[in-house]
Amino acid sequence: MATEQETDAPVNDARTPSTPRTPRTPGAARAGVVYLVGAGPGDPGLLTVRASELLASAEVVLHDELVHPALLDAVGSDAEVRHVGKRGHDRVAKDAKQAEIDAELVALARAGRSVVRLKGGDPFLFGRGSEEAEALARAGLPFEIVPGVCSPLGAAAYAGISLTHRDLASSVTMVSALSRAGAAYDWSELASVRGTICVLMGMHAIDTVVAGLLGPGRCAPDAPVAVIQWGTRAAQRVVTGTLAEIAGLVRAAGLGSPGLIVVGRVVSLRETLRWFDARPLFGKRVLVTRPKRQAGSTSRLVRLRGGEAVELPTIVIGPSPDPARMAAAAEAVGKYDLVAFTSDNGVDRFFAELGRLGGDARAFRDARVAAIGTGTAAALAARGVRADIVPGAFVGEALAQAILEDPVLAAKREAWRAQEAERVQGGERAQEAERAAPVRVLIPRALLAREVLPERLREAGCEVDVVPVYETFPAPVEQREALLRALEAREIDVVLLTSSSTATSLCDLLGARAVALLAPVLVASIGPVTTASAEKRGLTVGVTATVSTVAGLIEAVERHLAAALPD
CATH class of the missing domain: 3.40.50.10090 (Rossmann fold)
Structure with a gap:
């Protein structure tokens, strides 16, 4: 039932292998090329334009576990999408899994597939993007690196922490708490660091991290610290305190991986600069x-x-229950005085039928076009049709009133009434085919909908055709x-x-x-x-x-x- 701004439509979320496709745009993913793409820290809105372009055109997408699920909505409907993430602390198992990923990327490229390897954050910052690129280089296969917003920059910004500040920190040091072999970082390398320190992959051993930071010539026990879990997402949580107390605070709050540890005076900026988690809808x-x-x-x-x-x-949106009638309406659309759309769905389905018949916006000719609201008007505009009538309130009653007040249509109704009156006064009994027609209105809509719009237009003397172009199901x-x-x-x-x-x-x-x-x-x-x-x-x-x-x-x-x- 379409009433106000209903914009539901069917879903086709299939992810199946496909044959190689010819790129339709210059920037589309090319056959036989592997794209190592940074997905950003979590928020899908931080994906780069280049990454979006490649996701939409690649044949195969291999993604990490921490990639936001919404990013996969940008993948082509016929692409093959697979999760190849690695989590846990078993380094041997992780290394074996990485070797499998390296080999698969080589095999897919050799098979002529266009491949996006979607990695959290930036592919070259504490990930294994460089190892994957090396494997492709050894095999003599082409690849492209697409940087992403790295997690320290993104998570800190969403927590309201500026990693550098002219008065507080002029440098940033990024540290991985673990080496390739799983050994702890050599914290003595930080003995001369005086700026901000960002520690990644340290949540599972935060006591070891704290102890390393508190070593000789390093950080003071009262150094400000922030721990950010799930940075940039709605699940983001931030705990602040001193270095000496932060491990206990983190355990009490139940924070875990993925998390970022930020140490330095810039942490004090959070209370002034926090914006993301201060919103009313945050975390809901x-x-x-x-x-x-x-x-x-x-x-x-x-x-x-x-x-x-x-x-x-x-709900699920289904096709028109009367396709022949929908086709007839699309073919005759230019003969109507007004076409009134009551939902985005009506626009989508009607224009799909118009396109199937080889038509486009030109088929409307001189017909006036009405939209129930700004969303429906925008859907029309995207197809080259400007809505002449959009009511102030987006309901059927307001749309009917706006149509009846439209000066162009009102003039047509008045002209028809005047002509009818003249005929009656002159005693004419003209044949129906010779008489001027009243205002003809087409309403492409759902099968079941409120009848207020067609009823009010008919009461005003309009000839109204209601054509179901889709149907809703549970x-x-x-x-x-x-x-x-x-x-x-x-x-x-x-x-x-x-x-x-x-x-x-x-x-x-x-x-x-x-x-x-x-x-x-x-x-x-x-x-x-x-x-x-x-x-x-x-x-x-x-x-x-x-x-x-x-x-x-x-x-x-x-x-x-x-x-x-x-x-």
């Missing part, structure tokens, strides 16, 4: 109920505000189990309802337990129509957006959470 687990293809943009907005998006779709049973587990474990803090259909389907999936399971959760609705649908099912809606867009919904949630924060 937000349920995104739309299918994955449409959920990505919503999840990105959640992450930009410091939240953790949990994508568990409640999510599969396995989705219900995942939802139940997440809610029972209290792993969800906020639920975003972006349409009446997501609200209804969520309740249907949860069944009789819906109200009880969602009672501890902040339920947020995109607008009053969606709120009414949720409340009809017994849910308590804590937030209703005044601007019925996804961005407006998330901003409303932020304001609500900010108001609840202590002064």
Whole structure:
């Protein structure tokens, strides 16, 4: 059911091997080349443009364990994606696994595949990117290094710590707590260091790290220290203290790997410069109920505000139940006076059919175009069509009113009425085919939707064709189990309802337990129509957006959470 800004669409998340592809753009991944790509410290928004370009075009992607799952959404649907991460403290097993990765990269390149080796942080900073590059060089195979934002820079910045400062530190030393053979770092190398020290891979032996830093001529016991776990992610946690006490503080807080240890006077800047973990949405687990293809943009907005998006779709979008009628509407679109779109989905499906028939934006000719909101208008603009009518409130009632007030369409209706009146007064009994037609309106929408828009337009004398271009279905049973587990474990803090259909389907999936399971959760609705649908099912809606867009919904949630924060 499409009401406000519903933008759900089907998902095709297949990851299967493919035959070599010819690069379609100059920067696409090339056959037989291995790209050692830095994924950044965690936040998917920190991925470089070059890395995104390669992920979208590579045939094979081999990724580390700490790579954010959202980064894999950028991979082509026909690419082969495999996890090759190594964790734990067994150095022999890790070395053996690395040898397998090196050999696989060589074999894939020799087979003519385009390969992205996606590594956390930067491939050349305390990772094994250089070893992988050496293996490729020995085999005489081409490779490219794509740097990434390294974890010390990213994690420190997200914790509000500037690693250098004109008054506090003029140098940065980065240390790996372990050598290749697993031996501890020789801390005596830091005897003359006076700037900031960043220690990576030291969380499992933090007491040894502290003891090394406290050695002769090194750091003082009262040196400021910050330990940052899961830096740049919504799960980020930061503990600060002195070097002498930090190990105990870390254990008391339960921090573990992956973590970064920062030592130096710059740590004192955190209380002034912290920004990421001071946001109202920081750390909140937000349920995104739309299918994955449409959920990505919503999840990105959640992450930009410091939240953790949990994508568990409640509905699936299916094809038109009447494809012949949809095709006929696409072929005749230029004969309508107005085409009104009530969702992004309607835009996607209608233009897909238009393209299948060999048409594009030019097919609209002189037809006026209406969009229920700014999101739908943006979807039209991306396809070369500017919406003539966009109401101030993104609901069917407001769209109907905006259409009826449109001066161009109003003039057509008045002209038709005047012509009819003249005929009646003149006693004419013209044949139907000879009479001027009223305003003709096409509404491509979901099969099931509120009838307020077509009803009001018909009441005003318009001739309205409602054509279903897609249909919504409940999510599969396995989705219900995942939802139940997440809610029972209290792993969800906020639920975003972006349409009446997501609200209804969520309740249907949860069944009789819906109200009880969602009672501890902040339920947020995109607008009053969606709120009414949720409340009809017994849910308590804590937030209703005044601007019925996804961005407006998330901003409303932020304001609500900010108001609840202590002064």
